[in-house]
Amino acid sequence: MLEVKGLTRQYGNFVAVDNVEFTIGDREIVGLLGHNGAGKTTIMKMLSAYLEPDQGQILIGGHDLADSAKQVQQTLGYLPESLPIYPELVVADYLDYAAELKGLAGEQKFAEIRRVIQATAIQDRILAPIATLSRGYKQRVGVAQAILGKPKLLILDEPTNGLDPAQTAQMRKLIRTLAGEATVILSTHILQEVEALCDRVLILHGGRLVLNEKLDKLRHSNHLLLVTSLTPDAAERQLLGINGVTHLESLNQQPDQHSGYRYRLTLSDRDSSHLVSARLANTLVNAGADIYQIQPELRDLETLFREVSAAPQLTNINKEELSHAA
């Protein structure tokens, strides 16, 4: 659905987006995550053809955005970070105007306006001037204009920005519903937003893409945690020879009072953790050791975000993650 190659944008001498590349498949919900100033809005604006890249290419549904910006713009839905909403217009007139910009006319236009009003639950405020709406309602009006014409690609810049917890929950529910019909890319600096909504996360740091990974894969690292009665010396001898184990780290030199020695094993391939766990159990049983625990080490997005945000260059983790990216 969306392919981005070598995307770069400078403001004067300052590089805001630096050689960013990613691909998003049909009906994925992808979160673009980064600190303030990481380059999220600049990317969103380029994806929606409101800003031209200095370098790089954006393909939407196979069409190059540079060749047909106006047509492609009509086929996507964009919720900008700051809504270009006209305060004096009433909601219905604003949606009518937005529908015409999307090339809708006649009965089809009215049917679409009715549909988006219902989808975003703004029926009771359609005759209100936009200036009188609460932040949550304004955001919903912004989403309503974005989904006019049933776009196959929705670009949502900080969709829950400024919403209270109840409005945030409503907005997330709405995004989930929309994602059934469209590919969604949303930007945020809220980690929980990504965890609650997204299939995949792209993390930006200083304009560079430092991570591109599916969330379920992200949670599984390529490490196993082991607690056993096997002493560190014996563990070095016995466990490093197991097929698929590349590194062994001893987490305590003395056994804990109520358990044994704790180890962290690095695997050559994280997808083989079940297989390696079975080999590990077998080896330990044959060595006559007690096994107290074998489990994959799970990571959370917050830890990972801290790691990649602390290191401007791609770390080993990032390189590994990127190589696993679908």
Ligand SMILES: Nc1ncnc2c1ncn2[C@@H]1O[C@H](COP(=O)(O)OP(=O)(O)OP(=O)(O)O)[C@@H](O)[C@H]1O
């Ligand atoms: N028009 C502009 N002129 C100069 N610098 C700009 C302009 N727009 C953005 N920048 C700079 O480019 C960098 C990226 O900005 P951008 O708005 O894309 O970040 P962001 O990740 O969306 O941040 P936020 O979460 O605060 O919205 C920032 O350092 C910002 O100050």
